Amino acid sequence: MKKQALLIIDMQKDLCYDKRRHKKVVKLLPHLQTAIQHADENGFAIYYICFELKPDDIQFKRYGDQYCIEGTPGAEIIDELQPVKGTIIKKRKHSAFFETELDDLLKQSKIDKIYMTGMQTQLCIMTTAADASFRGYDVSVIADCVLSTREKNKTWALNWIDKHVGKVITLDEFCSGSV
Amino acid sequence: MxxxxxxxxxxxxxxxxxxxxxxxxxxxxxxxxxxxDDSSIIDITxxxxxxxxxxxxxxxxxxxxxxxxxxxxxxxxxxxxxxxxxxxxxxxxxxxxxxxxxxxxxxxxxxxxxxxxxxxxxxxxxxxxxxxxxxxxxxxxxxxxxxxxVQQGKYYQVSQAQTGDDVIITGTIADHGLAVISAREGLGFEQKIKSDCAHLDELLLPILTQENGITCMRDPTRGGISNALIDIAESSQKQIEIDWDLIPIQPETKFGCEMLGIDPLFLANEGKMIIVTNSNYSASLLKQIRAHPLGVASALIGKVKKKTDTGMDLLMVKGRKKINIQRTWGMPIPRLC
Incomplete structure (x- = not known):
């Protein structure tokens, strides 16, 4: 039996309460809460991946707005997912592995299978899935538990993940333990 | 300190x-x-x-x-x-x-x-x-x-490609470009793809001392192999046709470029050379290049052709299509960046 982890990516106030995607977050939350509950009840390690950025981060110039600045309420995990049921990992870049302790923690716990949830599918989910795959983890993305502001980006990203670095599964498959 | x-x-x-x-x-x-001193004195004979x-x-x-x-x-x-x-x-x-x-x-x-x-x-x-x-x-x-x-009076210029010449690349393309973008943006590809940054003197100088059939060379740095090949085609007043299936590219580089929405033909290489050579010499050149660690993945990727009235410099065969590759104004912007 593989040791397993659930990653919940970027479910932070600045990103989730943004009006461009808040409706999608509201629809996503019941699925995500089910996934977290299943992981918690079945002994998965759970990691919440959160951006923690400096006010002058170069990403802000590119995307034109500021978000998840360290020490601000906007960088906190959304109320709907409180209390958190796992470890919070702070990151500066898209991949959850980039200059973070995630890889070490997963290896210390001998985890070799990762399920991914959160957002955005075409950015942080996709790069983290690739990074995890390159580091030797068995990666699955739960399609019902990820979102993109634009649906076509989600579809494209899931196809890419399925083709190159991991599996795309449903929440039912995750909860049934069939994959 | x-x-x-x-x-x-x-x-x-x-x-x-x-x-x-x-x-x-x-x-x-x-x-x-x-x-x-304010300037160095060098003695070159x-x-x-x-x-x-x-x-x-x-x-x-x-x-x-x-x-x-x-x-x-x-x-x-x-x-x-x-x-x-x-x-x-x-x-x-x-x-x-x-x-x-x-x-x-x-x-x-x-x-x-x-x-x-x-x-x-x-x-x-x-x-x-x-x-x-x-x-x-x-x-x-x-x-x-x-x-x-290396040989007095013998130097290589991009204007010298001849119709019928073969086009060789000395290894996989786009690795430097992808590795640097990935390291800058934290994309994870840096786990698999390293820059190809390397000096090619040891690989190529021995070849240049001998009869080699080479008509010109270009190192495809920024702008990638596409811009380097267009440089050669334009300067030589020829058309170059390459075959996508023959171009060596690491799988992770290929799907990394797909993720970023950029064409690997436009990404920088820092340890590769495009060699245009008389086709009679291609096989022996490739054999010699592949014997060196920096040239293991070298491949013949295309051919120099007569320039046509269409004015197209670089054509790429991809499946059943022939695509006209043109210069972009600047480096294509990756989807994430």
Missing amino acids: NHKIELAHGDGCRATLEFVKNEILARFSNPILDPC SKEIAATTDSYIVDPIIFPGGDIGKLSMCGTINDLVASGAKPLYITLGLVLVEGIEWHQVSTILDSINQVITEANVKIIAGDTKVLPKQYQGSIIINTTGIGIP
Whole structure:
């Protein structure tokens, strides 16, 4: 039996309460809460991946707005997912592995299978899935538990993940333990 | 020793002198450089010399597979080799930004030393300046390279490609471009893809001493192989046709480019050469190149053809289609960036 982890990516106030995607977050939350509950009840390690950025981060110039600045309420995990049921990992870049302790923690716990949830599918989910795959983890993305502001980006990203670095599964498959 | 570069290190006073003595001369000492006169005197007996100059900026300055120091030396050496010259001397202009960590500067200077030692090239002149910290970036390197033709009177120019010539690339494409973007943006591909940054003198100089059929060469750095091939086609008044299926590319680079929405033909290479050669010599050249660790993945990727009335310089066969590859205004912007 593989040791397993659930990653919940970027479910932070600045990103989730943004009006461009808040409706999608509201629809996503019941699925995500089910996934977290299943992981918690079945002994998965759970990691919440959160951006923690400096006010002058170069990403802000590119995307034109500021978000998840360290020490601000906007960088906190959304109320709907409180209390958190796992470890919070702070990151500066898209991949959850980039200059973070995630890889070490997963290896210390001998985890070799990762399920991914959160957002955005075409950015942080996709790069983290690739990074995890390159580091030797068995990666699955739960399609019902990820979102993109634009649906076509989600579809494209899931196809890419399925083709190159991991599996795309449903929440039912995750909860049934069939994959 | 201070742990960061200060403005004083570029002021020409004691801090500069100590930097030059302890960091530059300690690594690059040679009889031409050591006098530290206003100019260096070099004795070149060759009737012809090859000269090239380049400035290097890269973010991050230390990346998977290399750093800006290695990049600057390899780039200069490869430019000389592309013209058929044996690299002899390089000048080193350092523009540092105040506040850069000392250990990073040391790493970069050590890389420079390693490359010039391996390639038996001397640093013969240099300069160090420091910009105030409000300038973005952390280090710029300017070089001038000097070499002499491997065979007197024999040099290679991009205008010399001939109809019927074969086009060879000495290894996988786009690795440097993807590795640097990935390291800058934290995309995870740096786990698998390292920059191909390498000096090609050891691979190519032996070939240049012999009858080789080569008509021209180009190192496909920024702009990727597409711009390098268009340079050759335009200058030679020919059309070049390449076959996508023959172009060597690592799978992770391929799907990384797909993720970023950029064409690997446009991503930089820093340890590859495009070689255009008389087709009678292709097989023996490839055999020789593949025998060297830097040329293992080399491949024949296309052919030089007569220029047609369409004016198209570079065509790529992909499946049943022939695609006209054109220059872009600038580097295509990756989807994430």
